[in-house]
Amino acid sequence: MKTKYERLLSLYKEALIVEEVLMFLYWDRDVTMPKGGVKQKAEQVAYLSQLEHEKRIKPEIGILLKEIQNHSDYNSFTELEKRNVFLINRQYYKIINIPPEFVGEFNKQCVIANDAWEKAKDESDFSLFLPELEKMIDFNKKYAHFLNPDIDPYDALIDYSEPGMTQEKFEKIVNPLKEATVQLLKKCIEAEKQPNLTILSRKVPIKLQKKLNNDVLKLVEYDLNRGRLDETVHPFTTGNYDDVRITTKYYEDNMISALMSTMHEAGHGTYEQNVGKNGRYQPIGMWCSDGIHEGCARFYENIIGLSNPFWKFYFPKLKEVTGEIYSEVSLEDFVFAINRTKPTAIRTDADELTYNLHIILRFEIERDLLNGRIKVEDLPIIWSKKMKDLLDYEVQNDAEGVLQDIHWSDGLMGYFPTYTLGNIFGAQIFSQLKKEIPNWETQIESGNLKVVLDWFKVNVHERGNIKDSHEMVKEITGEEVTSEYLINYLQEKYTYLYDLD
């Protein structure tokens, strides 16, 4: 019986090793590959992707799962062992029901849709993307049906990224956040006290920025002996355990952009470096959900990286490295500037406060699209109306509106909510951290980030995937998932920054 369990785990590990190699091929494609090698790399990727899929749907897995779970000894399994079996079972039955022909057709349609999206975005003309987007929605509906035919299609898609989450639950969690954010944003815009943003565009030589970013990585306990930092157009994290690689992007006239990207990816990266505590190459020794992953990244980027205590410690060091550039800037002005909030068109440029509004907008549109409550052709108008309602922003054209994100043309629907769930998880877990480390601020101010980050490591990273995200958050904080803590955090922060009542 235990032999069967071990065999099951070894099959899981096999697929995971192929996945590791695949992640690494993608890393190479974006970081080190000579340009001419692109087609050859695509062939390698295609071959290994197929191999990974075969490994994950191997009939032997199905047989072992039945034999183990139906065996009388199964009751004597530990909770963690049962969780391993449960997770392999869940993944197996999600994938096994998807016909391989469907995967092939969906992938083809993604290539076509991506192409159409790029052209449409270039010409800022939604009508060029419309027919392909309609097809993508149909594909997503079918996909959702394969994942779980018994529930609402959009719920099936959300559940794939964030097991246990539904649109109803998400609405309940997020609606108070939406309301509070809209009001808070309005107050900030109307406030008398406003930040001086020009200090952010001071030119800092890339060489100095590299020094700062490497410095910060050490501060936030990202292990450079088991990882590396490179430059790419779009920052990302890839790899796991002892080989986790992150990237950033430098702009000479936007130093804070690279630093925050690096903090964000270090949040993803340290998660992957520490996640295997419960058993490497086992499901319980893997990341929990997209939302928790994003929560880790946002914790490092926003809650730590944009905080007053962090800059109280690090601003003098930054001044040392950058010499004249920031010599006369006060800590207060600097922290205010990097935390400015402002309605803007593009999600990826949004600040900590407005970001969630961009996500809520997308969630509502996806929900209504999948449920047939709105028509695809009406999207530009709906998008503009929501941008006006939520952010008081007038969308100028399709490129900065409905066409800005790659997700839909990539076949990704139901993924957007995980970004805001990340913020919500992060803030709720942070509230617990503050209870357990009451002097967290003075610790960070004195450069002792380790105390704070070690708490996060033990309580989040090392938990791996022993519970689904909402249960895990409850286990850590003693409460159901709620946006209350994020609302309080944002209100406190922005009230202080903008000197609100």
Next chain:
Amino acid sequence: MKTKYERLLSLYKEALIVEEVLMFLYWDRDVTMPKGGVKQKAEQVAYLSQLEHEKRIKPEIGILLKEIQNHSDYNSFTELEKRNVFLINRQYYKIINIPPEFVGEFNKQCVIANDAWEKAKDESDFSLFLPELEKMIDFNKKYAHFLNPDIDPYDALIDYSEPGMTQEKFEKIVNPLKEATVQLLKKCIEAEKQPNLTILSRKVPIKLQKKLNNDVLKLVEYDLNRGRLDETVHPFTTGNYDDVRITTKYYEDNMISALMSTMHEAGHGTYEQNVGKNGRYQPIGMWCSDGIHEGCARFYENIIGLSNPFWKFYFPKLKEVTGEIYSEVSLEDFVFAINRTKPTAIRTDADELTYNLHIILRFEIERDLLNGRIKVEDLPIIWSKKMKDLLDYEVQNDAEGVLQDIHWSDGLMGYFPTYTLGNIFGAQIFSQLKKEIPNWETQIESGNLKVVLDWFKVNVHERGNIKDSHEMVKEITGEEVTSEYLINYLQEKYTYLYDLD
């Protein structure tokens, strides 16, 4: 029937894609991997190695090979198609007869032997390596038997690296070279005219060296859009077709070392970049043999890179880049210095002339070991005696003698001859090039290396593996393989340099 042939090729391609990924994992291990990732990488490598092996011995290949070759339509196959079938057949039956348990045990023994070798070398004490080397010889004998039970074991090992080659043939080719080299070396040492070697150790900043090396890569038609140059402890080439990566090693006080390493690897690299002309991912669109591969590298490194015409063109450019450092050095002195010949202990540091003596020594020892004509325990004495006879060099200790090479502890026997075969092939092919491009010297002097290298590309690289090496050399030059051309080349070169009669 053609469907079966296509299926056979697609199975071959599958294994090759896995091999490509493997090569790339090794590249990463040596170039970009964070140090902490070494165990994880080893697991990936082990898994993919096993996968590649499984792909190569898939029973379906054996069935297809029989069906295709026994079919009445097989006669209507083109020569190239038949060559593909022949090569897959040859590889399949070489591998299929090796029991997997044997591979496992051999690999284990290599790890143990490698460890013993390192310790022995560190302490310069052959007796520490002796028992492991004895085991390695036994393993090699068994291995040879699996490869081909009907021929002499050492012949089977040589044939594995250089199909069609035997010890008898090699001796016949190489004995005149041995004799001529010993005499020529003696004359050079006794010559009145001697080079000024101090100019070679002038310090050249690594930054400038990098510029020179990248420059030279363009000159020798290595396509940097389909390749890249990195730094490693031991220079190497890996990859194929559109993604071929080379490495070099810089020493501040030995500029010529990096340049010649780069030329050498560019010789390997351009071969791989051009070799697929007859059909990528087919056996005929692959490299021919280790000897031909080495021949390509030596052609670029020695015949071009150490030649007078090349430096007539490039020395002024080198002076431009390095400013004061070489400003007063004459072309003649420089070329003489980089071509100096001298008896030295270490093969990898040997010059163009003495290098082959180091190889012949190893060949004779391997031959006699495998045939039981000498005892392992006598190796240090035999080594010293041969070094004295061939190079008039007094070996000081085991570390600079019998323990210097990693090959035997890595399980490689019968491989050494390919190095000298490379030199022999290169010189013989070069003689044909000179016939077909009589003004080759003035072409190179004027920087038009393309004319010369394009000839080499068409005649060597692009031939891929349509013939075994000795047949290919005959096809290119109209003559059986002979060391005559290498002897003439060396005599002409060193007579000129050392002003001999």
